[in-house]
Amino acid sequence: MLAYIDKIREISRRLLQEGTVDMVMGFRKGTVPMMNEPCFVKTPEDVDTFVWDSNCGINLANYLTNRQEKIGIIAKGCDSRNIVTHIIENKIKRDQLVIIGVPCKGMIDRRKIQALFETEIENVIEADGNITIKGRGLEKTLNKKDVLQDNCALCIHRNPVIYDELAGDLVEEQKDVDRYEDIRKIESLSPEEKWRYFDDLLSSCIRCYACRNACPLCYCPTCFVDESRPQWVGKSIDSIDTRTFHFLRAYHCAGRCTDCGSCERACPMGIKVRLFTKKLEKDCLELFDWEAGMTLEKRPPLDTYRPDDPDDFIK
Amino acid sequence: MSGLGFKVKVYMMKIITINKEDWAKGLERLCDSFRLFGPVKQDEFHNFRQLVKGELPDLNLLNTRLSAKSMVYPQSEKMFEFTLDENRDDHHILKEIHKDYSPKAVIGIRPCDARAFLLVKENFDTPEYKDPYWIKSYEATTWVGYACNTPCSTCFGTTAGCGPFHEQGLDLLLVDAGDYYLLKILTQKGENFLTAAGWSSKADSDAARHEIETLKRAAEEKITARISTDKLKDKKTTELFEAPFWEEVAFACINCGTCTYVCPTCWCFDIQDETIGLSGIRMRNWDSCMYPIFTLHGSGHNPRNTKMQRVRQRFMHKLKYYVDKYGDGIQCVGCGRCIRHCPVNIDIRKVCDLMNNFEA
Numbered sequence: 001m002l003a004y005i006d007k008i009r010e011i012s013r014r015l016l017q018e019g020t021v022d023m024v025m026g027f028r029k030g031t032v033p034m035m036n037e038p039c040f041v042k043t044p045e046d047v048d049t050f051v052w053d054s055n056c057g058i059n060l061a062n063y064l065t066n067r068q069e070k071i072g073i074i075a076k077g078c079d080s081r082n083i084v085t086h087i088i089e090n091k092i093k094r095d096q097l098v099i100i101g102v103p104c105k106g107m108i109d110r111r112k113i114q115a116l117f118e119t120e121i122e123n124v125i126e127a128d129g130n131i132t133i134k135g136r137g138l139e140k141t142l143n144k145k146d147v148l149q150d151n152c153a154l155c156i157h158r159n160p161v162i163y164d165e166l167a168g169d170l171v172e173e174q175k176d177v178d179r180y181e182d183i184r185k186i187e188s189l190s191p192e193e194k195w196r197y198f199d200d201l202l203s204s205c206i207r208c209y210a211c212r213n214a215c216p217l218c219y220c221p222t223c224f225v226d227e228s229r230p231q232w233v234g235k236s237i238d239s240i241d242t243r244t245f246h247f248l249r250a251y252h253c254a255g256r257c258t259d260c261g262s263c264e265r266a267c268p269m270g271i272k273v274r275l276f277t278k279k280l281e282k283d284c285l286e287l288f289d290w291e292a293g294m295t296l297e298k299r300p301p302l303d304t305y306r307p308d309d310p311d312d313f314i315k
Numbered sequence: 316m317s318g319l320g321f322k323v324k325v326y327m328m329k330i331i332t333i334n335k336e337d338w339a340k341g342l343e344r345l346c347d348s349f350r351l352f353g354p355v356k357q358d359e360f361h362n363f364r365q366l367v368k369g370e371l372p373d374l375n376l377l378n379t380r381l382s383a384k385s386m387v388y389p390q391s392e393k394m395f396e397f398t399l400d401e402n403r404d405d406h407h408i409l410k411e412i413h414k415d416y417s418p419k420a421v422i423g424i425r426p427c428d429a430r431a432f433l434l435v436k437e438n439f440d441t442p443e444y445k446d447p448y449w450i451k452s453y454e455a456t457t458w459v460g461y462a463c464n465t466p467c468s469t470c471f472g473t474t475a476g477c478g479p480f481h482e483q484g485l486d487l488l489l490v491d492a493g494d495y496y497l498l499k500i501l502t503q504k505g506e507n508f509l510t511a512a513g514w515s516s517k518a519d520s521d522a523a524r525h526e527i528e529t530l531k532r533a534a535e536e537k538i539t540a541r542i543s544t545d546k547l548k549d550k551k552t553t554e555l556f557e558a559p560f561w562e563e564v565a566f567a568c569i570n571c572g573t574c575t576y577v578c579p580t581c582w583c584f585d586i587q588d589e590t591i592g593l594s595g596i597r598m599r600n601w602d603s604c605m606y607p608i609f610t611l612h613g614s615g616h617n618p619r620n621t622k623m624q625r626v627r628q629r630f631m632h633k634l635k636y637y638v639d640k641y642g643d644g645i646q647c648v649g650c651g652r653c654i655r656h657c658p659v660n661i662d663i664r665k666v667c668d669l670m671n672n673f674e675a
């Protein structure tokens with residue numbers, strides 16, 4: 001995956017030189033281990049600031065919303081699916097974009113890795129599918145496969161679904177992945193147990209909205225939690241208000257979420273917010289045979305009606 | 316009174332030695348006269364909360380995920396209660412909610428968080444305006460600092476007016492000397508805390524001072540991150556405001572409130588009334604200048620309507636407006652939390668250097 005960078009730079013340089021795009025969106029090297037920063041480049045000379053490694057987990061589709069320029073954008077499988085969703089939802093036009101597809105082998109989970117060690121990780125080197133971490137008196141090599149973000153470990157769409165250029169050969173998709181083991185476990189709980197489970201899950205939420213703001217789907221000009229006339233949700237860290245925010249946000253993502261993991265990655269408190277959106281993803285798959293962001297040709301199930309839509313849940 | 320400098324009391328500094336068994340016993344005794352708070356690990360990180368009797372603060376930490384500011388200034392704080400029941404004589408009258416301002420001690424606060432209270436004090440406790448909740452809570456608290464022998468990699472305290480053994484804002488400083496603790500008493504409040512704890516083995520003060528000095532120097536040497544702030548004061552505000560780098564600095568920002576909520580020096584709040592049936596409370600909640608509604612006017616106009624404007628505001632406030640207004644350096648203690656927890660890796664150290672080195 002590291003080898004993509006030469007190709008990414010080459011394509012970006014060409015697009016900027018030829019004036020095909022006004023800017024290219026990608027990542028530059030972060031200032032702390034296991035973090036890169038989303039950035040844009042506007043001149044061919046600057047394309048060398050781009051990097052590519054297993055710390056590019058942020059979904060760049062989030063940066064496209066309502067932009068007017070012609071944009072080159074580096075897109076992993078999940079980014080590309082959110083680009084599709086953005087196009088379908090009229091948040092960007094297809095002809096504004098040159099999509100530089102990046103076949104992905106997963107992003108690493110910096111919190112999961114840090115939690116393995118008492119010592120602070122100060123340096124991380126990636127090579128040959130291994131992650132070598134270093135800190136004071138600490139040096140250890142981990143297999144990347146063991147420290148992927150949870151969503152990447154379960155990903156079945158690593159290749160971009162829509163692209164104009166490719167930064168590398170398509171990769172083999174993961175087969176026989178059980179995507180919903182955790183969700184089935186929650187589904188099997190009694191209502192009381194579920195309530196307790198969600199209460200615990202959200203107990204450390206500080207209502208910073210990093211999950212919402214990192215999400216490419218959350219582009220409403222005014223989010224329902226920010227409405228003041230009427231004010232739907234209280235602003236304190238009262239557990240009912242916190243739950244309301246998370247539940248409703250998840251429902252707003254039904255049939256749209258690509259499980260890119262941005263929400264979970266962004267949460268400063270390490271809350272597993274994907275558990276909400278994944279349940280809805282599972283429902284959409286089971287009820288409508290729908291996976292979000294796979295095609296520009298079909299409307300999503302929640303903005304269409306068919307007489308044979310499943311309605312068993314209406315009692 | 317200048318109102319600018321921090322009050323530095325000259326105090327006969329005393330240092331005592333505490334072996335680690337006596338540490339627990341002393342804390343148990345302290346429970347009789349103080350409410351004790353300290354860092355506790357939950358899930359994968361530490362945060363401050365009240366300790367139950369017999370519970371020890373977990374001092375095996377780099378720093379808490381959230382700063383200690385909630386010890387004085389909770390994220391949601393009830394101020395008044397009221398009733399809307401017009402059959403009652405006191406309807407629509409705000410009544411202050413009783414709160415516990417009995418003595419408490421925060422054990423294990425890092426020097427950066429303790430100094431941060433002094434920066435925040437400039438706002439909550441001024442000759443003109445006094446925030447009663449903040450002041451009462453702050454004054455009820457004894458601050459037992461915990462020196463950083465191994466500062467975080469993101470710490471830049473030594474160039475942000477602080478440092479791993481910094482004493483400003485603390486009543487006592489606890490130093491882990493390996494097999495035992497050294498406790499430096501810095502104020503009369505600290506003295507009272509010591510008396511209540513009953514620790515009494517006075518250290519040879521010269522040797523202890525030397526030992527602390529050695530550890531301090533070693534800790535400071537581990538801090539490699541630096542910022543420069545020397546030129547900020549002389550920069551023209553309007554030129555910095557119009558600087559071309561803001562678009563690039565702000566690009567990655569997703570406008571979440573993480574940086575402001577984890578920050579020990581961010582103080583903004585929003586006042587809200589909430590009612591259930593006919594009874595209600597007035598509370599204040601932390602707010603964040605990163606949110607569009609932070610500045611939304613009743614008219615619908617928003618003077619900071621773009622992400623770039625909001626990002627600029629946060630850095631200009633911390634690194635320029637505060638510097639100019641209070642003449643006491645930047646509104647940042649270098650704890651590095653915003654760097655560690657920003658979901659998109661916006662780094663205040665880079666922005667500070669951009670601002671400090673900017674030539675119009």
